Amino acid sequence: MKTRIITSLLSVVLWLLVAAAQGTAIDGDVVYTYGQVLVHRNPEVVPAEIGMPVGEGDVIETAGDGVAVISLVDGAEIKLRENTTLSLDSLGRNVSVRLSSGSVFSRVNRQLISGFSVKTETAVMGVRGTEFFVAYGRQIDRHRDVWVCVNTGSVEVAILQSRDTLIVEEGKGINILGGTNLTSPQRYPWTRKLNWNMDPAAGAVEDRTDLEQAYSDLLDQDYD
Amino acid sequence: MKTTHVLLMAAIVLVVAAFGASANHIPTDPGELIELESRTSLLMDLGRFDPLVELEGRFEDTNLEFRYRSLTAGAYVRLLKNLKAGAFYRIQQGARHDNDWIEPSPGWWEWVDSRNRTEQVLILDASPRFLFDFLPGKNWVFAVKNRYEYNLYNGQQSLLVRPGLTYFLLRSREPLLNFSLNYGFYIPLNFGDTFLYEHEPYLSVLYHLNRNVKLELTAAYRTVVWSTSDDSWANGDAYAVPNRSFVVGFGALFPVSF
Numbered sequence: 001m002k003t004r005i006i007t008s009l010l011s012v013v014l015w016l017l018v019a020a021a022q023g024t025a026i027d028g029d030v031v032y033t034y035g036q037v038l039v040h041r042n043p044e045v046v047p048a049e050i051g052m053p054v055g056e057g058d059v060i061e062t063a064g065d066g067v068a069v070i071s072l073v074d075g076a077e078i079k080l081r082e083n084t085t086l087s088l089d090s091l092g093r094n095v096s097v098r099l100s101s102g103s104v105f106s107r108v109n110r111q112l113i114s115g116f117s118v119k120t121e122t123a124v125m126g127v128r129g130t131e132f133f134v135a136y137g138r139q140i141d142r143h144r145d146v147w148v149c150v151n152t153g154s155v156e157v158a159i160l161q162s163r164d165t166l167i168v169e170e171g172k173g174i175n176i177l178g179g180t181n182l183t184s185p186q187r188y189p190w191t192r193k194l195n196w197n198m199d200p201a202a203g204a205v206e207d208r209t210d211l212e213q214a215y216s217d218l219l220d221q222d223y224d
Numbered sequence: 225m226k227t228t229h230v231l232l233m234a235a236i237v238l239v240v241a242a243f244g245a246s247a248n249h250i251p252t253d254p255g256e257l258i259e260l261e262s263r264t265s266l267l268m269d270l271g272r273f274d275p276l277v278e279l280e281g282r283f284e285d286t287n288l289e290f291r292y293r294s295l296t297a298g299a300y301v302r303l304l305k306n307l308k309a310g311a312f313y314r315i316q317q318g319a320r321h322d323n324d325w326i327e328p329s330p331g332w333w334e335w336v337d338s339r340n341r342t343e344q345v346l347i348l349d350a351s352p353r354f355l356f357d358f359l360p361g362k363n364w365v366f367a368v369k370n371r372y373e374y375n376l377y378n379g380q381q382s383l384l385v386r387p388g389l390t391y392f393l394l395r396s397r398e399p400l401l402n403f404s405l406n407y408g409f410y411i412p413l414n415f416g417d418t419f420l421y422e423h424e425p426y427l428s429v430l431y432h433l434n435r436n437v438k439l440e441l442t443a444a445y446r447t448v449v450w451s452t453s454d455d456s457w458a459n460g461d462a463y464a465v466p467n468r469s470f471v472v473g474f475g476a477l478f479p480v481s482f
Contacts, residue, residue, distance in 0.1 A: 189481040
């Protein structure tokens with residue numbers, strides 16, 4: 001028993017030394033992967049594995065079949081859906097991540113983290129609550145639409161260019177048209193199918209919700 | 225044979241148009257009437273299955289009598305992205321058929337009062353729909369509604385073929401207004417003397433008040449062709465009389481997603 005404790009402690013110390021040597025702060029780790037998931041850590045690109053540490057500056061990328069869950073030591077979890085690229089810009093008690101493509105679920109422990117935001121190319125979603133979803137939608141205007149859905153708590157959405165802000169309350173969602181025009185938050189039926197679970201032990205983690213449902217299917221608009 | 229039949233009926237229509245007005249044993253054309261119709265629909269969205277319940281009523285004839293009323297229930301199923309099929313049961317009162325032109329007493333001709341006559345109709349529907357996003361504005365859908373109806377009361381079978389083009393005006397990526405132009409062709413499969421017993425150009429505007437309430441305004445120029453009834457045939461008559469009317473319709477639709 002004593003030997004096992006010493007061995008574990010030595011492993012952690014060794015892992016810390018390796019991480020320090022690589023210049024990476026130990027801010028979290030990969031707790032779940034499915035399909036192809038890559039971690040870009042300049043200049044390397046390595047396949048993500050469960051237990052792999054991640055830190056500030058890392059970029060996590062999932063392929064068309066990929067899902068990953070990242071757990072941050074300061075009290076947040078992020079689930080990346082397929083075809084997603086997420087940069088861990090700043091970690092610690094003030095977390096800022098940047099979504100370049102795809103979609104992510106975030107769960108934040110507000111008692112441990114003082115600030116948590118998800119940036120897209122045009123907007124910033126600042127967490128006031130604990131659980132929310134951000135996804136790129138269709139590109140109809142110059143920039144892509146951005147969908148934000150809040151499961152618990154609330155999220156402040158801020159448009160970078162216009163500085164317009166809006167609070168999205170629990171249970172509601174918003175489509176930021178072209179990434180720049182705020183619409184009224186409302187309860188979107190399609191968000192009921194989102195899988196918020198991030199714990200593999202509690203059930204399926206993958207979310208296969210077809211985000212095309214977020215848009216009106218004109219071929220289904222038949223009323224007689 | 226078919227061409228001869230059509231030409232014969234065209235000749236009948238011309239003869240009736242010329243002399244029919246004075247022949248009281250033949251249904252007369254009351255001129256271009258204005259009639260009203262309304263419907264209220266509950267449309268449920270259960271994924272691929274879309275059950276539907278609809279109430280319809282019509283105010284018809286010169287006195288705008290509330291004659292026709294129906295209750296339709298059934299469901300659509302989306303077989304393919306571009307194809308929906310549906311099966312429905314309808315119970316109706318006040319429907320008028322060719323054989324409702326009767327001679328209850330010698331020399332006296334009239335339409336049967338069918339307001340209390342209950343009929344049941346089985347309906348099968350297949351409607352392919354295509355996005356015509358190459359048109360200006362992109363949000364266009366072309367659809368062809370094909371509907372087979374079997375009336376259990378008199379065994380009449382008919383086919384509705386209604387091509388139509390709809391433009392969707394979107395606001396915040398959601399439909400705000402639909403503008404549709406359709407043309408309905410009603411083909412009798414086992415009755416009547418004409419290829420079409422009814423046809424109509426049909427305009428509709430649908431206002432999406434919100435996700436669960438849609439309001440509809442329609443306008444149609446309807447032509448119904450009455451063919452020889454059994455009583456008229458027994459009297460030695462043959463006719464195909466067109467009746468035309470402007471029909472204005474109102475609808476309230478309530479889609480519900482589960």
